[in-house]
Amino acid sequence: MSFVQSRGDDEEKSTDVAAGAPPNRGDDVEWTDPDLVKVHYDLSGWTFEQRAELSETLAEGDVPHQWEGDELVVPEAIEAEVDAMFVALEAELGPFPVHLAVDEPGTEFGLVEWPAEDLEVLQLALIEAEIPHRWEGRTLLVATDAEDTVDDLLDAIEAGEVASLDEGADAPDGALHDLYEVGDRLARDATNGSAREQLMTLAPELDARRPPYGIAAHAWGVIVQQAQALVVVFEAGGSTEAIEAAAAELRSVARPYV
Numbered sequence: 001m002s003f004v005q006s007r008g009d010d011e012e013k014s015t016d017v018a019a020g021a022p023p024n025r026g027d028d029v030e031w032t033d034p035d036l037v038k039v040h041y042d043l044s045g046w047t048f049e050q051r052a053e054l055s056e057t058l059a060e061g062d063v064p065h066q067w068e069g070d071e072l073v074v075p076e077a078i079e080a081e082v083d084a085m086f087v088a089l090e091a092e093l094g095p096f097p098v099h100l101a102v103d104e105p106g107t108e109f110g111l112v113e114w115p116a117e118d119l120e121v122l123q124l125a126l127i128e129a130e131i132p133h134r135w136e137g138r139t140l141l142v143a144t145d146a147e148d149t150v151d152d153l154l155d156a157i158e159a160g161e162v163a164s165l166d167e168g169a170d171a172p173d174g175a176l177h178d179l180y181e182v183g184d185r186l187a188r189d190a191t192n193g194s195a196r197e198q199l200m201t202l203a204p205e206l207d208a209r210r211p212p213y214g215i216a217a218h219a220w221g222v223i224v225q226q227a228q229a230l231v232v233v234f235e236a237g238g239s240t241e242a243i244e245a246a247a248a249e250l251r252s253v254a255r256p257y258v
Contacts, residue, residue, distance in 0.1 A: 029064040029075060037076040044070035045097030053093055100132040106141035118157055121209060125153055171212040172205050179227055180258045183251030190243035203231045215257055226250045
């Protein structure tokens with residue numbers, strides 16, 4: 001499976017006991033039984049939302065399991081059932097990260113000085129490219145055979161050239177020009193109702209990771225951030241001066257690209 005790293009609890013232990021009988025459900029499993037063979041799924045790369053959905057699915061299916069840190073542990077007798085569950089979840093929530101096991105050789109990239117937004121872009125790109133990896137703090141370890149690919153990816157992100165490997169989801173048509181126009185109109189007149197309505201309609205559709213064609217991800221991220229800041233000023237009932245200042249800043253960051 002590409003989405004989790006699974007391993008047996010004891011590679012040398014005979015599985016005859018577990019394989020010959022149906023698994024107990026729920027609280028009936030004797031987890032301390034020395035003859036119980038268990039399978040571990042490493043989910044260290046999963047998001048909070050993905051883990052929450054998994055927990056709900058486990059509960060609804062009365063699937064016997066335990067958590068050991070970032071690992072989900074289940075009896076080996078239901079491994080096939082759990083594998084099928086992961087396949088269904090991946091179709092709904094995926095793709096999931098491909099985990100690089102601790103005992104696998106890897107190449108380190110120290111990213112201590114990287115901003116959080118660039119780290120998020122990197123994580124999405126690693127998942128979409130199905131590159132085996134794991135994080136140790138802000139140090140990224142990737143499969144050795146993916147070293148050159150990741151090196152190029154890091155350079156592209158630092159240059160503001162990568163938002164996501166998914167090229168099929170760009171910003172709404174005309175969004176950049178519309179944001180410039182909104183900023184310009186509101187900077188001149190904070191009471192311009194049509195400009196405000198246009199901003200409030202467009203803002204929820206903006207994603208800093210989905211720039212318009214030809215615009216670097218970093219530059220688009222700055223523009224989206226300023227548009228969102230202007231929305232916050234409106235929602236907070238900001239003064240005319242505050243609205244005009246935020247709108248002028250939006251116009252300023254968008255101007256070089258229109």
